[in-house]
Amino acid sequence: MTEVQTANRIPLDDYAAVIGAGEIEELRALARPLQGRRVEMVNSTAVGGGVAEMLNRLVPLAEDLGLLFRWDVITGGEDFFQVTKSFHNALHGAPYHPQPRDFDIFREYQQRNLHRLPLDVEFVIIHDPQPVGLIEDRTNGKNHWVWRCHIDLSHPNPTVWNFLHSYVSRYDGAIFSSPEFARQLPIPQYLFYPAIDPLSEKNRDLPPEFIANVLSRYQIDPLRPILTQISRFDRLKDPLGVIRAYRIVKRYFDCQLVLAGGSASDDPEGAQVLKEVHRAAEGDPDIKVLELPAWAPLEVNALQRASSIVIQKSLREGFGLTVSEALWKKKPVVASAVGGIPTQIIHKHTGLLAHSVEGTAYQIRFLLSHPEIAARLGERGHEHVKENFLITQNLKRYLTLFLSLGGAV
Ligand code: UDP
Numbered sequence: 057m058t059e060v061q062t063a064n065r066i067p068l069d070d071y072a073a074v075i076g077a078g079e080i081e082e083l084r085a086l087a088r089p090l091q092g093r094r095v096e097m098v099n100s101t102a103v104g105g106g107v108a109e110m111l112n113r114l115v116p117l118a119e120d121l122g123l124l125f126r127w128d129v130i131t132g133g134e135d136f137f138q139v140t141k142s143f144h145n146a147l148h149g150a151p152y153h154p155q156p157r158d159f160d161i162f163r164e165y166q167q168r169n170l171h172r173l174p175l176d177v178e179f180v181i182i183h184d185p186q187p188v189g190l191i192e193d194r195t196n197g198k199n200h201w202v203w204r205c206h207i208d209l210s211h212p213n214p215t216v217w218n219f220l221h222s223y224v225s226r227y228d229g230a231i232f233s234s235p236e237f238a239r240q241l242p243i244p245q246y247l248f249y250p251a252i253d254p255l256s257e258k259n260r261d262l263p264p265e266f267i268a269n270v271l272s273r274y275q276i277d278p279l280r281p282i283l284t285q286i287s288r289f290d291r292l293k294d295p296l297g298v299i300r301a302y303r304i305v306k307r308y309f310d311c312q313l314v315l316a317g318g319s320a321s322d323d324p325e326g327a328q329v330l331k332e333v334h335r336a337a338e339g340d341p342d343i344k345v346l347e348l349p350a351w352a353p354l355e356v357n358a359l360q361r362a363s364s365i366v367i368q369k370s371l372r373e374g375f376g377l378t379v380s381e382a383l384w385k386k387k388p389v390v391a392s393a394v395g396g397i398p399t400q401i402i403h404k405h406t407g408l409l410a411h412s413v414e415g416t417a418y419q420i421r422f423l424l425s426h427p428e429i430a431a432r433l434g435e436r437g438h439e440h441v442k443e444n445f446l447i448t449q450n451l452k453r454y455l456t457l458f459l460s461l462g463g464a465v
Contacts, residue, residue: 104320
């Protein structure tokens with residue numbers, strides 16, 4: 057069993073400076089009937105990727121409100137994570153011809169984890185497809201099980217989705233990140249936006265000297281434009297497409313490109329993609345490919361803050377937390393119009409959307425030559441995140457969900 061210890065606590069009252077004391081009061085009022093009640097969150101990695109990022113902040117905040125949370129990570133061998141990564145890509149629409157063995161591997165690891173995890177608390181929240189089969193453990197219908205899906209299910213591979221559907225339909229409800237991701241299901245569906253923590257190490261203000269230090273450590277020139285994409289090295293994040301867009305921009309602007317990413321323990325493809333990225337970047341000292349440790353929030357924060365433009369050129373995306381992180385820092389963002397990104401980037405209002413390498417390059421060039429428009433997009437982006445994508449709103453949704461499922465006892 058792998059219970060995750062979350063990052064350091066930040067008192068809930070500290071958030072009053074960002075969202076106002078009234079919102080904090082509302083959270084406390086919602087949490088009052090939930091004092092001492094137990095919640096178990098289960099996902100497949102403790103670091104790397106947006107789900108771990110959110111749980112790391114959500115769990116201590118909920119505990120500050122008096123709920124008893126635990127966060128567990130399922131364990132699996134390489135064979136399991138190969139299968140779940142293929143499922144993940146296939147659910148995002150990639151071609152995949154599953155073999156019966158793949159489903160056997162998936163089932164086998166669900167069974168192994170069933171024996172390791174408690175899963176007996178009042179509210180069990182299972183994140184994403186990897187642990188979805190734990191619902192098998194639901195014996196008596198006494199506790200509440202909700203599936204929290206973070207990926208774009210709008211065009212799933214039918215074989216994989218049919219397989220998962222048999223599990224998902226046994227839950228009490230399913231949570232999606234965008235209305236377009238919802239599927240035909242016999243259970244209630246809820247819309248929860250993913251969210252960032254404005255006070256976490258990833259997003260809080262940083263002293264300029266710290267940012268300057270990070271730039272100098274990675275030999276990035278602060279005086280020339282910096283284009284940045286922060287992402288796991290994953291084909292669906294299209295790092296090679298980012299390099300191609302940068303090369304177009306480079307004909308017109310003497311800019312630098314930072315591709316920074318770590319890995320996630322549930323993503324076996326990262327090393328291969330990183331190799332391809334190194335090969336594509338070879339010979340250009342202005343492309344910095346940074347392999348970050350899986351947990352390096354302050355470095356990520358500094359790189360985002362130092363950027364002239366933040367890029368998120370994903371081919372498919374669940375939500376893309378990196379977009380909200382950049383907008384919170386008032387950065388102009390150029391991102392692909394996929395998955396949950398258009399919820400965050402309202403084109404020409406909170407950032408610019410693109411649909412191709414050429415489109416991405418075009419929007420970057422536009423922003424580099426119109427700094428006042430870039431600054432305005434960043435300002436509006438910050439407000440948009442403040443209104444919609446902060447962890448306190450996410451927490452409020454969970455509290456409301458628990459109240460509606462379990463009522464006040
Ligand atoms: N991230 C990070 N270090 C990295 C790459 C990504 O801390 O090297 C973080 C990033 O800041 C964001 C999350 O991981 O908080 C990625 O979430 P997103 O929704 O953008 O993508 P996912 O990886 O979940 O597909």
